[in-house]
Amino acid sequence: MMWLAQPLLFVAILITNGHAQNRAGPPIVDLGYAKYLGNRSFPDTVAYLGLPYAEPPLGERRFRAPVPLNTARISREAKGAVIDATKYPPFCVQGTSGDREVSGAGSEDCLNLNIYAPSSANKKSNCYVFGNPANWPFDHWIHQSPNVVIVSIYYRLSSFGFLATPELSDSKLGDLNAGFKDQVEALRWIKRNIATFGGNPNKVTIDGVSAGGSSVHLHLVANEKERLFSGAIAQSNYRTSVPTPEQQKVGETFSLMNTTDASHPAII
Numbered sequence: 504m505m506w507l508a509q510p511l512l513f514v515a516i517l518i519t520n521g522h523a524q525n526r527a528g529p530p531i532v533d534l535g536y537a538k539y540l541g542n543r544s545f546p547d548t549v550a551y552l553g554l555p556y557a558e559p560p561l562g563e564r565r566f567r568a569p570v571p572l573n574t575a576r577i578s579r580e581a582k583g584a585v586i587d588a589t590k591y592p593p594f595c596v597q598g599t600s601g602d603r604e605v606s607g608a609g610s611e612d613c614l615n616l617n618i619y620a621p622s623s624a625n626k627k628s629n630c631y632v633f634g635n636p637a638n639w640p641f642d643h644w645i646h647q648s649p650n651v652v653i654v655s656i657y658y659r660l661s662s663f664g665f666l667a668t669p670e671l672s673d674s675k676l677g678d679l680n681a682g683f684k685d686q687v688e689a690l691r692w693i694k695r696n697i698a699t700f701g702g703n704p705n706k707v708t709i710d711g712v713s714a715g716g717s718s719v720h721l722h723l724v725a726n727e728k729e730r731l732f733s734g735a736i737a738q739s740n741y742r743t744s745v746p747t748p749e750q751q752k753v754g755e756t757f758s759l760m761n762t763t764d765a766s767h768p769a770i771i
């Protein structure tokens with residue numbers, strides 16, 4: 504279980520060809536199904552925070568593979584208004600590692616990503632993705648290296664993302680590797696939408712740190728047909744032997760789990 508309690512840091516870098524945004528007015532991006540207002544954190548940097556990339560994994564969707572974002576729903580609920588994306592959304596529930604950077608309780612409704620974009624990107628731009636973004640803002644990266652677009656992905660952690668029991672091999676009960684599938688779904692959203700932020704969807708480099716480094720290794724051998732990224736960087740890779748579903752039988756590893764209340768997760 505230690506590997507699940509580690510901060511899961513997942514990073515992606517997109518090498519892109521940016522296009523200019525209007526620097527005069529408020530930083531608003533139009534994705535076709537919704538318009539989002541970003542935060543101009545530096546004169547040359549805009550952060551769009553908390554953009555959903557999948558449906559909320561709540562209720563019957565807990566322990567399930569992510570459901571692709573229902574853009575018609577987002578559009579309907581916005582009622583034509585620009586959606587405020589200037590504040591950090593809640594991060595995904597994760598147990599504490601004793602490190603102040605990892606804050607324990609979060610939200611189950613957390614399948615969002617943050618995008619940091621140059622406010623006028625005419626050159627090549629890159630993109631970066633990280634697992635605990637409220638504590639790891641990337642505005643300054645853009646300010647210092649205005650040839651990148653950075654994306655940080657929130658994905659389900661700990662038991663919500665990586666509960667592995669023989670029971671979940673039965674798709675009637677749930678799906679294995681939900682958190683990893685969240686990452687894949689986020690990469691699909693990025694491929695579809697990053698051009699609007701100045702990114703090149705065909706030049707995506709994923710970068711993961713610690714347990715995120717392990718995720719990068721896994722992406723290298725998964726989903727080969729989809730070609731969701733073209734480069735990969737694994738940093739400070741956190742490698743332990745991954746327990747088999749049999750080693751993680753319900754009642755043993757998860758005997759501590761005694762709540763369905765997301766605001767009081769008894770899951771470490």
Ligand SMILES: *[C@@H]1O[C@H](CO)[C@@H](O)[C@H](O)[C@H]1NC(C)=O
Nearest residue numbers: 542543544545550589590591
């Ligand atoms: C938004 O940008 C301002 C500077 O314009 C900065 O002080 C603030 O921290 C930013 N907000 C977030 C949530 O990063």
Ligand SMILES: *[C@@H]1O[C@H](CO)[C@@H](O)[C@H](O)[C@H]1NC(C)=O
Nearest residue numbers: 758759760761762763764769
């Ligand atoms: C689990 O939660 C229920 C309801 O809150 C409580 O009655 C019970 O004592 C708890 N069991 C354990 C083992 O903590």
